[in-house]
Every structure is written in structure tokens, then in C-alpha cells.
Amino acid sequence: MSTDHEASTPARLTHSALSDRHAFDDVETFLRRMAQAREHTYTNTAHVPLGDLAQWHTDAEAGVIRHASGKFFTVQGLDVHIPTGAVPRWDQPIINQPEIGILGILMKEFDGVLHCLMQLKSEPGNCNGIQVSPTVQATRSNYTRVHGGNPTPYLDYFRDRSQHRVILDARQSEQGAWFLRKLNRNMIIEVTGPVEAREGFHWLTIAQLHELLALDDVVNMDARSVLSCMPFEEWADRSGDAQDSRHSTAELLSWITERRSLTSVDLRQVRLGDLGEWRADGARISHVPERFFDVIGVRVEACGREVGRWDQPMFAARGEGVVAFLMTRFDGVPHVLANARVEAGYADRVELAPTVQCIPDSYRDLPRSKWPPFLDDVLRADPAAIRYDVLQSEEGGRFYHTRSRHLVIETGDELVHPEFRWMTPRQLAGLLWHSNYVNVQARSLLACLRAVERLAPVERAL
Incomplete structure (x- = not known):
């Protein structure tokens, strides 16, 4: 399909995030429909x-x-052997799923506002049954019907894109601590022709999705991953560069490349x-x-x-996780503290992660010197400094009742650590157009950043 309107796509996405107009249910009605759906859609x-x-x-x-x-x-x-790691050697079970799945959101304009076709999907690991999911959320084994079940609805829009507008198509990683080099295609496709919303599917504006991100366990991890990649107007520059950032994007890319070059990760398969x-x-x-x-x-x-x-x-985590960005301002511009994190399952050794990403219960019996950097800052944060605090579920197809407390905490301290860098949300979003730079936890939190204050650009919201 022609891309004559590609230049206006960020503005149209931003309009959908700011507009109070919607062509279908309001959020309250949608949540009632979601509750009713649990009677006939469940695991x-x-x-x-x-x-x-x-x-x-x-x-x-x-x-x-x-x-x-x-x-x-x-x-x-x-x-796993990482000679420079805080724990140089360990062993563990891990999921090896070499297939590249599809996480795709279908978009269409109604009454001048872009809407997303979202699925009410029940996963066996969800703590509350149904959550809001992408239009398509399927592994290759699922969408090629190895299970012998029904076809995946709307799959053809993502496999044959010649008649539609591609807004996003980028491979992104999954949890590097639990998946071995797992990738999914994060996709957003805009259609102009008629699209019927089948049972269990609903059209929502981006503003409505941002409202839902302020609620515990409503928008699933896969949907958060795709939403984080949307090129909104204030973050539309794919280079992510900004004159008012603490470090230039070139400096940040050089830092990541150096971390990858100096980090050795030796993996050896062993019997369970x-x-x-x-x-x-x-x-x-x-x-x-x-x-x-x-x-x-x-x-x-x-x-x-x-x-x-x-x-x-x-996989079932032992305890509730914490996924947190510490945030501060330099010359009035919000920056988040990102970690160049090493995980055994990453395809390229190092990816950008939140400031803190862990299960605190795994460290409570250890001295604080053995805790992950800045975990104490997060757990002891002044409640008045917390800008976002919502429980979000991990992916319910592989992880059972596994949740993380998502936090954005404002600090006045200019914290310094060799494995961390301050960067603007714009810079972080700019890297999402490329594979293997921003991990799934940071993508999830970036999607939530847009919900901190419904719908103002993040530079003003924070």
C-alpha cells in the first residue's frame, strides 16, 4: 500500500492518545464487558x-x-559463565523457543481517530483470567496450527501486508533470564477497508489503552511491548537524538557497544x-x-x-517482582536511569533494562552489599516521589501467576554507576526501531510512562 500519509502517522497516533473521542465503548463500559466475558472466555x-x-x-x-x-x-x-558478572557462574532451567512469534496490533481510523483492535485473551498463567492482548499474539507453532485447533483470527493482515500500511515491524527480545534468545515480531498494521470485530475483540483508542495501563493486571505484557514501540509525535525522531539529553545517542550507542564487546557470556547446555x-x-x-x-x-x-x-x-516466580525506573531532571528535562544489563538469554549479551529489575524476595536474606544496585533506593522510596505504581502481569502463556510491581520514582540525586546511564524517554523510544537494544521489562515500563498523566507528552507529564 502507498505510504503517502506516513509522515502524518506520529501526529495521528498522538491524536489518538490525546483525544477524548472514541467510536465505540467508553472505558467503564469496556471493563463491564470484560467482566462479562469471563463467563464464556476462560482457562x-x-x-x-x-x-x-x-x-x-x-x-x-x-x-x-x-x-x-x-x-x-x-x-x-x-x-552460565559470565567472568565479569556479580555472580560469575550458575546453572538454571531455561525455555528454548527458537521460533519467532507475532505480536501484532491492527489499527483503523474511526471518526478521525485511530483505534486499536484488542483481544480479550485468557492465558493459563494469568492471575485474573482475561487480559487485554494484541490483535494477534501467537507463536509460529500456534499460527501454523501444530495444535490442530482453529486458525488465528486476523493473522493474514500481518502475513500479507501488501494492501495495508506498516506502522511498525521490529523484532524484540523476551525475558533473557527465562528464555534462550527468544524473539517476537512486534507489529502495527493500519487498514483502511472494513474490518469486523469478532467476538472477544474490541476497538479502543490509544487514550483508552493508557487509562487501562493505570489499572492492575489489565493490559498484558505482549500488548505493553507493542504499545511501547508506537512512534508518537514527541518521540517520532527515530534517531532519538536530542540536544537537551545528558548524553548524545551516539555516546549511548558507543557505551552499549563497549559493554557488549567487553562482556563474555559462555553458555553450555546441561541435562536438567x-x-x-x-x-x-x-x-x-x-x-x-x-x-x-x-x-x-x-x-x-x-x-x-x-x-x-x-x-x-x-515457570512460576517465587515472589512478586519489581520493575522500576528512577527518574530525575537535567535542566528541566526528564531522564530515566537505564541499566546495561547482562542476561544469559539475550541474543546480543547486553540490553537496556530498567534501573531495578528483580524479585526482591530472592535477596532479602543477603547483606545489602549483595543486593542489585539501587534496589534499596526503590524499596525505601518516599511515597511522595512515586509517579507510577501498578502491578502488571508477565506473559501468561509461559509464566504462572508471575507479576511485577511497575514503578517510576522521581529522585533529585544524580546517581552514578558504570553499568547505568541517564537517558531521555525519547532516546529510549528511538532505540525501539532496532532489535535487541531495549529489554521487555523496559519496554513494558516505557508503555506505562505514557499513562503517568493521561496523555500529556511525557516531557510535560513527568
Whole structure:
């Protein structure tokens, strides 16, 4: 499709984020419909021992858990060696899912305002059943129907884009602590022809989505990831450069490149039964000091999904996570403190992460000198300095009842650490047009930044 209007796309996205106009339900009505939908769209999840999963088995020779089809994903053991890391060596289970999935939002203009087609999707790991999801949220195994179920609705808009306008198409990473080099295509496609909203799908403006981001566990992780990449007018410069930033974008890119060049990450696959710090008893795989996470088995009965019944392994965090940006102002311009974070599962060793990203319960018995940098600043923050504080769920297809407290905390301190840099939200957003620079937790929090004060550009909102 012609891109004659491409230059106006950031302005149109911003208009959708600022406008009080909407062509369909208001937010209150939508939330009532969401509650009603739980009566006929749900996943009932029961814990079962890993050894009792019908569709999955432990490959005795390879020491991995795999699906009978050989598709979807495997759970394998990983030995990690990062000589310069705070913990130079450890081992762990990790999800190996080499397929590149699609996270896609379909957009269409109604009454002069862009609307997003969002799905009310129930995932087995969601703590509250249904959450607001992208139009398409599917692994390659799912959308090629390895499961033998129904086709993925609206998939063709994202696979054949010749008649539509591509607003976004970028590969982005998943959780590097739990996925091995996992990527998804984050996509936004605008259509001009008629599109029927099927049962379970709803048209919402970006302003309405920002309102929903102010509520606990409503907008799912995949939707937050795609929303973070939207090129709004105030962040439309894809270079992300700004004269009023603490560091130029060229300086930040050089810093990231240096961190990647100087960081060695050596990975070796090991059998799950040979993991030194983990116990596999046939029911679950758990860390011996009972920290971090467990690998559990679940059996699922679903209504409103492509498949009505299945079982699978899932990761379940031990404790509630914290995902936080510390924020300050330089010459009146808001900056967030980003961490050049190393995780075993990143495709390129280092990605930009929030200031703090951890499960605090994993560190409470350790001296503060062993805590992640700035965790104490976040946990002891003055309530008056907290600009955003909402519980958000992790991806419910692989992670069971796993949530993180998302925080934006304003500080007057100019904090300095070699693994951290102050950068503007504009610079962070500019890197989202490229793969493997901004991790999923930082993308999730960046989407939430736009909801801090409904809809003013972030430079004014903060």
C-alpha cells in the first residue's frame, strides 16, 4: 500500500492518545464487558506433576522436557559463565523457543481517530483470567496450527501486508533470564477497508489503552511491548537524538557497544537432572534454597481459545517482582536511569533494562552489599516521589501467576554507576526501531510512562 500519509502517522497516533473521542465503548463500559466475558472466555488451570503431563515428556538422552510434536518449546538446563558478572557462574532451567512469534496490533481510523483492535485473551498463567492482548499474539507453532485447533483470527493482515500500511515491524527480545534468545515480531498494521470485530475483540483508542495501563493486571505484557514501540509525535525522531539529553545517542550507542564487546557470556547446555543448584523430583524443578522460580506442570481446560484442552510446563516466580525506573531532571528535562544489563538469554549479551529489575524476595536474606544496585533506593522510596505504581502481569502463556510491581520514582540525586546511564524517554523510544537494544521489562515500563498523566507528552507529564 502507498505510504503517502506516513509522515502524518506520529501526529495521528498522538491524536489518538490525546483525544477524548472514541467510536465505540467508553472505558467503564469496556471493563463491564470484560467482566462479562469471563463467563464464556476462560482457562481453568490445575497443577499436575511434570511427570504426569500427557503431551510432554523428559527426553532421557538429552535431559530436556519437550512436546510430543517436537514443536512449541523445550525446557533445558543451562550452565552460565559470565567472568565479569556479580555472580560469575550458575546453572538454571531455561525455555528454548527458537521460533519467532507475532505480536501484532491492527489499527483503523474511526471518526478521525485511530483505534486499536484488542483481544480479550485468557492465558493459563494469568492471575485474573482475561487480559487485554494484541490483535494477534501467537507463536509460529500456534499460527501454523501444530495444535490442530482453529486458525488465528486476523493473522493474514500481518502475513500479507501488501494492501495495508506498516506502522511498525521490529523484532524484540523476551525475558533473557527465562528464555534462550527468544524473539517476537512486534507489529502495527493500519487498514483502511472494513474490518469486523469478532467476538472477544474490541476497538479502543490509544487514550483508552493508557487509562487501562493505570489499572492492575489489565493490559498484558505482549500488548505493553507493542504499545511501547508506537512512534508518537514527541518521540517520532527515530534517531532519538536530542540536544537537551545528558548524553548524545551516539555516546549511548558507543557505551552499549563497549559493554557488549567487553562482556563474555559462555553458555553450555546441561541435562536438567545434572543441574547443581536445582532439584527435579518428578513433580517440579525447584531451586535448592527455594529462590528465583519453579518449573511446574499445568493441565488447562479453556473456552474461547483455538484449542479447548492441553497441558504444559510453566515457570512460576517465587515472589512478586519489581520493575522500576528512577527518574530525575537535567535542566528541566526528564531522564530515566537505564541499566546495561547482562542476561544469559539475550541474543546480543547486553540490553537496556530498567534501573531495578528483580524479585526482591530472592535477596532479602543477603547483606545489602549483595543486593542489585539501587534496589534499596526503590524499596525505601518516599511515597511522595512515586509517579507510577501498578502491578502488571508477565506473559501468561509461559509464566504462572508471575507479576511485577511497575514503578517510576522521581529522585533529585544524580546517581552514578558504570553499568547505568541517564537517558531521555525519547532516546529510549528511538532505540525501539532496532532489535535487541531495549529489554521487555523496559519496554513494558516505557508503555506505562505514557499513562503517568493521561496523555500529556511525557516531557510535560513527568
